[in-house]
Amino acid sequence: MKQYKNRSELEDDVNFLKIILNGDVNQTQCDLLISELFTRWMESSPDSPWNNTTEEEFNAAESLLNIVNKKVHFNGNFVSSEWNGQHTIFNEVKSVKPVRSNHYNLRNI
Numbered sequence: 001m002k003q004y005k006n007r008s009e010l011e012d013d014v015n016f017l018k019i020i021l022n023g024d025v026n027q028t029q030c031d032l033l034i035s036e037l038f039t040r041w042m043e044s045s046p047d048s049p050w051n052n053t054t055e056e057e058f059n060a061a062e063s064l065l066n067i068v069n070k071k072v073h074f075n076g077n078f079v080s081s082e083w084n085g086q087h088t089i090f091n092e093v094k095s096v097k098p099v100r101s102n103h104y105n106l107r108n109i
Contacts, residue, residue, distance in 0.1 A: 004045040013037050 014034055021030050042050045074080050
């Protein structure tokens, strides 16, 4: 895969493609090739606004992907295989409000 150094290299390649493929290939195929060149420029060129991530940001994104792809298993007590701390079980709390009557009365509200 070609590594672009700047946008002018992309423009040169696009113009070259348009000259070479003038009339020989349908427009959809030409657009597909240009789109592929643009994607390569977008991912590799230093002047691309999409390629301005630092090494720290790249490592953080990679670790997030590893976390997303990791499978965690739970046993019968709903304790995960990845947790080493204390598990807290929350019991459901029921409402303490008395049940209102079906009659509409402003004094009971």
